[in-house]
Amino acid sequence: MKLLSAIVPCYNEEENVPYFYEEFIKNEPYFEAHEIGFELWYIDDGSRDGTLSEIRKLQEKDPRIHYVSFSRNFGKEAALYAGFEKAQGDYVACMDADLQDPPSLLPQMFEDIAAGYDTVATRRVTRKGEPPIRSLFARLFYRLMNCFSETEIVDGARDFRLMTRQVADAILSMKEYNRFTKGIYGFVGFKTKWIEFENVERKKGETKWSFWKLFIYSLEGITSFTTAPLAFAAFMGVAFCLVSFGLIIFTIIRKVIFGDPTSGWPSLVCIISLISGVQLFCLGIVGEYLAKTYMEVKNRPIYLVKEER
Structure with missing residues (x-):
């Protein structure tokens, strides 16, 4: 039986943690039919609410759930890296806890992996629900990156993706402190299939990414993958x-x-x-x-x- 390791970074996602589990577990019939086991790695990025308590409750009911809780907030990039270090599966998936990355896409992603792709990635084709100024600067960022950098970053790309063990190990081999995972995905290469989907609103709560944080993140990306x-x-x-x-x-x-x-x-x-x-x-x-x-x-x-x- 193959094993899927799902990495779920969480920061103040108390309300979304149980909902995410409910949506993820709906794929269990598909997993069983294709002899795929799974482990869920919740990475608590120094949350200040009851996120960790909700994860503990789920773990008591399902031993396939694991968690890592940081001593403070280190950022999503650190949470993703921690997840990659803990994941032991033949396949590794990265997804957000707010359900903007629909777990219902996993069966389709597995079919594409079976067809010969090393990575199946997702991108939003619309930015419905986002402030216009934020969408404008996001598109400008992707254009700048693809003009100046040899590493391709697809417009609207999400961190939500499914990959083989080989790809996960390649990502783990890049141990730089200043991490920009979207760029790392492009840098390691491998055969990638892109799935497009409509923008999905958060299930609960508000985004943790302010305009200023996104601006700093974009600078991190530009300086990480181009001189x-x-x-x-x-x-x-x-x-x-x-x-x-x-x-x-x-x-x-x-x-x-x-x-x-x-x-x-x-x-x-x-x-x-x-x-x-x-x-x-x-x-x-x-x-x-x-x-x-x-x-x-x-x-x-x-x-x-x-x-x-």
């Missing part, structure tokens, strides 16, 4: 040097020929402010990469476990 911003900073430096050199020549010639007195200090202040802003922007890009290097060489653990069962 294009550094090249852009270098290009801006060269371009402004050339422009400055041209303006110096122009000023000297104008002075020699026309003898114009020095004037225009307001425009000079604007130019200095512009160039200073560009310099600080480029310095910030370099600083972002330096900060990632700093965190990597400290070699801190990606997460710390408070309780596991």
Whole structure:
């Protein structure tokens, strides 16, 4: 019998934990018919509500449920990595506890794996229910990533996917501290089948991803899988040097020929402010990469476990 390990990151999902289990267990007839056992790994990412208590209640009823509880909130990327480390199955699935990743898609995903695919991934074809500004910036992010990075990231891609053991081991081999799992999925490659589905609203509660958190996450993704911003900073430096050199020549010639007195200090202040802003922007890009290097060489653990069962 083959084993499926399902990884379910949770952060303040007290209301959704039992609902997710109910939806997931509906696939049991399919699993039994195809001789697939399963284990559910709930990864409690330092929740402040009763998420862990709800998981314990489920575990008392079903021994196939396991959990890891972090000492504090380390983020979804750390929770996913912890799940990959604990998963022992022949197949590994990643899904959200809020039911925006419908467990009902698992049978179809298994059929695609049986057809020869290494990974079956999901993507949303609509962003119904999201604020328009958030959807706009999300699409812009995917376009930027695919323009600058050699690692392809599909627009609307979810973390919800089913993969073989070989793919899971490849993901585990990437032990970087600054993790961007969507990029890691693309980096490891393998034969992937994409399933499209309509956006599904959360079952209960509110999203933990504010616009600012998503913005920081997008910066993490861009700096993790492309050095294009550094090249852009270098290009801006060269371009402004050339422009400055041209303006110096122009000023000297104008002075020699026309003898114009020095004037225009307001425009000079604007130019200095512009160039200073560009310099600080480029310095910030370099600083972002330096900060990632700093965190990597400290070699801190990606997460710390408070309780596991």
